[in-house]
Amino acid sequence: MIPPSFEYYEPATLQEALSLLQKSGENAKILAGGQSLIPVMKLRLGQPTHLIDLNRVENLSYIREADGMLKIGAMTRVADLEASPLLKSKYGVLHDTAMNIADPLVRNRGTAGGNVSHADPANDLPATMLALEARMTAVGPGASRRSFRAQDFFVDSFTTALSHDEILTEIAVPAYAPGSGGAYLKLEKRVGDFAIVGVAAQIFLNHDGTCQKAGLGLTAVGPTALKATGAEDYLKGKSLGDPNVLAKAGELASDKSSPVADLRGPAEYKKEMIKVLTVRALKRAQQRAVGGSAM
Numbered sequence: 001m002i003p004p005s006f007e008y009y010e011p012a013t014l015q016e017a018l019s020l021l022q023k024s025g026e027n028a029k030i031l032a033g034g035q036s037l038i039p040v041m042k043l044r045l046g047q048p049t050h051l052i053d054l055n056r057v058e059n060l061s062y063i064r065e066a067d068g069m070l071k072i073g074a075m076t077r078v079a080d081l082e083a084s085p086l087l088k089s090k091y092g093v094l095h096d097t098a099m100n101i102a103d104p105l106v107r108n109r110g111t112a113g114g115n116v117s118h119a120d121p122a123n124d125l126p127a128t129m130l131a132l133e134a135r136m137t138a139v140g141p142g143a144s145r146r147s148f149r150a151q152d153f154f155v156d157s158f159t160t161a162l163s164h165d166e167i168l169t170e171i172a173v174p175a176y177a178p179g180s181g182g183a184y185l186k187l188e189k190r191v192g193d194f195a196i197v198g199v200a201a202q203i204f205l206n207h208d209g210t211c212q213k214a215g216l217g218l219t220a221v222g223p224t225a226l227k228a229t230g231a232e233d234y235l236k237g238k239s240l241g242d243p244n245v246l247a248k249a250g251e252l253a254s255d256k257s258s259p260v261a262d263l264r265g266p267a268e269y270k271k272e273m274i275k276v277l278t279v280r281a282l283k284r285a286q287q288r289a290v291g292g293s294a295m
């Protein structure tokens with residue numbers, strides 16, 4: 001279908017984008033990669049009156065370590081996350097996630113900021129951001145800045161904590177530390193599909209090899225991506241080499257989920273798959289933490 005008509009703007013600066021957003025009112029939308037917004041408009045599930053395209057705004061696309069954080073500009077393409085040697089070598093969970101999003105065509109256009117701002121519970125980056133305890137930075141009227149913890153950012157299905165006149169500019173996660181590792185595993189019907197379920201794991205090991213801290217995020221098994229806090233707390237101080245510990249963590253992660261039956265499978269199946277994927281993701285995260293490599 002053809003979307004209803006709308007006003008289209010191509011601002012060159014963030015300032016200009018913000019002022020257009022304010023002027024255009026509550027029915028204006030930011031256009032990033034367009035890989036979710038355009039289908040939504042074509043299906044007439046959303047009918048924004050104004051589109052403010054960020055593609056010409058400079059300095060919103062970067063991946064860099066600074067101030068003890070890994071910083072990702074909101075307009076960074078998913079393909080750039082996938083191709084980044086830094087992510088490949090040190091941030092395995094982010095590299096895995098990028099590789100698992102859709103297909104190369106979608107990854108070439110889709111952006112990190114769009115993926116999290118769309119807040120589809122079946123999108124892959126939100127769970128990873130929960131596991132990594134990311135912070136989202138947005139700018140709003142008068143260049144005011146707000147920063148959100150990932151767990152406060154994802155409010156409901158397709159709803160974030162951003163207000164209509166704010167633009168997400170950056171996602172930041174704690175910089176790599178020795179003894180840490182992560183992994184993202186996704187169960188899908190065919191390569192390139194949205195997840196049946198997905199699990200993101202990030203762990204930090206103590207010197208004796210026990211788990212100092214774990215982050216676990218779940219995809220497509222609730223109204224938003226979910227942070228499996230019960231499993232995270234349980235893992236503290238435990239040995240990830242113990243299969244009973246991993247199995248218990250899988251159960252706790254599954255307890256957190258509330259999947260619904262759909263064409264991708266029954267709810268019980270999805271709950272079981274969360275257990276399996278949690279165990280596997282933790283094992284891979286541990287291997288990477290011990291091996292000192294993200295791969």
Ligand SMILES: Cc1cc2nc3c(=O)[nH]c(=O)nc-3n(C[C@H](O)[C@H](O)[C@H](O)COP(=O)(O)OP(=O)(O)OC[C@H]3O[C@@H](n4cnc5c(N)ncnc54)[C@H](O)[C@@H]3O)c2cc1C
Binds near residue numbers: 029034106113166
């Ligand atoms: C065939 C297909 C398969 C897909 N499969 C997957 C998949 O397996 N996994 C997955 O995770 N995703 C998948 N997607 C979705 C894809 O990853 C999208 O790119 C992503 O959801 C949105 O990113 P975008 O940059 O394209 O954002 P857009 O579509 O441009 O925008 C999406 C929403 O976010 C808002 N927005 C965007 N950027 C900002 C910002 N900086 N500040 C404030 N609001 C903003 C927009 O206003 C809009 O409401 C798929 C898409 C398609 C078409």
